[in-house]
Amino acid sequence: MPADDAADSDRAEGTPGEVFRAFLKLGVTSFGGPIAHLGYFRDELVTRRRWVGERDYAELVALSQFLPGPASSQVGFALGLLRAGPLGALAAWLAFTLPSAVLMVGFAYGSSLLGGVLGSGILEGMRIVAVAIVAQAVSGMARTLTPDARRASIAVGAAILVLLLAGTAGQLAAIVLGALAGLALCRTPAEVAPAPLPFAVSRRAGVVCLATFAALLVVLPIAASALPGPAFDLADGFFRAGALVFGGGHVVLPLLQAEFVGADWLTPEQFLAGYGAAQAVPGPLFTFAAYLGALAAPGAAGLVTAAIALVAVFLPGMLVLVGVLPFWNGLRSRPGAQSLMRGANAAVVGILAAALYDPVFVTAIVSPASFALALACFVLLVSWRTPPWVVVIVGALGGVLLALA
Template sequence: MLVIESEVKRDALANAWVVFLVFLRLGLTAFGGPIAHLGYFREEFVTRRRWLSERSYADLVALCQFLPGPASSQVGMAIGLSRAGITGALAAWVGFTLPSAVALVLFAISISTWGDVLPAGALHSLKLVAVAVVAQAVWGMARNLCTDTTRITIAAFSTCIALLLPNAWGQVGVIAAAAVVGLALLKSARDLTHDPLPISISRRVGGLLLAIFFSLLVGLPLAVKAWPNQTLAMADAFYRAGSLVFGGGHVVLPLLQAAVVPTGWVANDTFLAGYGAAQAVPGPLFTFAAFLGASMKSTPTGWIGALVCLVAIFVPSFLLVAGALPFWEQLRRNVRTQAAIAGVNASVVGLLLAALYHPVWTSAVHGPADFGLAVITFVALMFWKLPPWLVVICSGVVGWLLSVFL
């Protein structure tokens, strides 16, 4: 019996190591944002390795798009979970997240150390890249998620409310209201065909993980009030951001901006420069949290601050995807749930449009040259189909040249 258990453990560790290596390669090469990441995953795990069937993969993507948090990272965690259990889920997350997190922390340290001698035009151009990237996300998401008058109306009102109530709870209220409106006014076709996901987690374990998720969401703010502490406050802010973001990485921008800029933790210029740099690295955009943690003006900062913020923003993703899997069969067949999700998705477009105006546009575009560079950057991403890392590098060079000669 002991020999069998030992062999099982060795096999699980071997599988987890394979998962880590595969996701590390993806973390080093998967440029292009969450939609591109899902394409990389399909090619790797459905077509090439056949770890999942086409239908199972589609169902898994649907589940992760329903949940708050970064869809591509959650899909990766679930694939790791299916291959090597909890250890595999952690291996997938570490492998996919590590390269971009390390790159962004090094960038944050370089700004704090040599920020005064770095070309101002190059740093400013990173903020203009953020304008183009968010505009591209608004455009693409609106075309897919706002397909009729009702959805467009939900998006428009969400934009107005988000601008009038520029805080995290205002955005949560917008999402909740949009779910109610979607439930009342939108309809979704029933889809009964699917393949079971190759993940076995009992409903009891799933319920426990979901209970931990909600306990932390409620308990962390209370803990911060009871024991004021910078580290605890950072964990609370980033855990809440990871818990309440629908629509992927770009939508986390307003939540993180509201958490770190008004509090004085990170300067707004630094925030936007880091967000622009995040477009130049592969892997999940949520690793922007590592940049912010490393850029904090008070301790913890540097590598420790990056680790606190990075773990805090991703923990909700793990708890939600692992906790929801046992209940997915019932949820995905429910037409009313699908209608509520459609309303939420439309409100996500509105929230992103509000973020495009403030803080992205208002903090970056100050004159004709800025506007022109933002337009060219948008065209390069949207129509020339250039990779984001190349656009970031070229924009940095152009911004530096403009600052020298104009």
């Protein structure tokens, strides 16, 4: 029996429990960021379990790259949906997300207990590691998303705009203008679309999800301004950040920094320490939101705000994914849609490059020694292909040595 046919027959027998167990295994073992996650998914679910065929899996990956949101989590959500319906999709997301979310909440509570030379050194090392991680992300994304002069120019323009117009407004303007520039400058013949994805999602369900996405973008800011307490402020900020992330999980860094550091929710040092820690845990980088949410309220209330942040940052990507599924096969063949995405993806490279300077570099690099440690971590990541969690440990130890010096 052909691989795709076998996958189709196996898929009909899936259960939410089976999906949860499979993704829990992936959630505790998938280190290395979204590209590595997609490799783990392929090995476990395409090659070994044969839930889907290679063709369908490749199409899911293409779809996740087109949409805003965390690419690996969207692919996992879609695989759960294919395997066991809506409950399977929820099981896939929960199992893949919870391990790293729990670790990040634990770090949020533990970081407040870190004191003295040892604690300050570890946190300083985390901030320095963030410099290397973001520099690697900018370098890799630039090679993929800005391979020509036109898209490189869009990226530079976006970086300049974000540096001059701080905050979410500048980032949103950069993405919109980048998409429009792509429509004008990056037109190529449409790619040949593969066979349709076998999702049983109706157009009505898709429209409802897209309408919910749009309604929340409007309603949450109104609720945040009208109602007291941090819950709606957090939901609004994290939902908006999740709605604007194109090009990979690292792009959430400048969006969340603009939302919460600029609004005095936490210090730049706390922000970058958590971002560095997020590199050392398995699972999606978006669980960084759980760390930020836990710091937004004292004591046990931090668990509630962490849950709000976690759901809010993932929800827009999942709503858009389900909303687009019934229309995807026709949409991706349109040259205009492809050109818009080329421009938007180039713009996010510029946004991340601007974030590499401020807040990442200016906050973490305060001496020649800290710059040297950042360079060493960057070489370990890029040239030696060292796993990020190992580099985090090296950075933390280096930070302790800098604090003792």
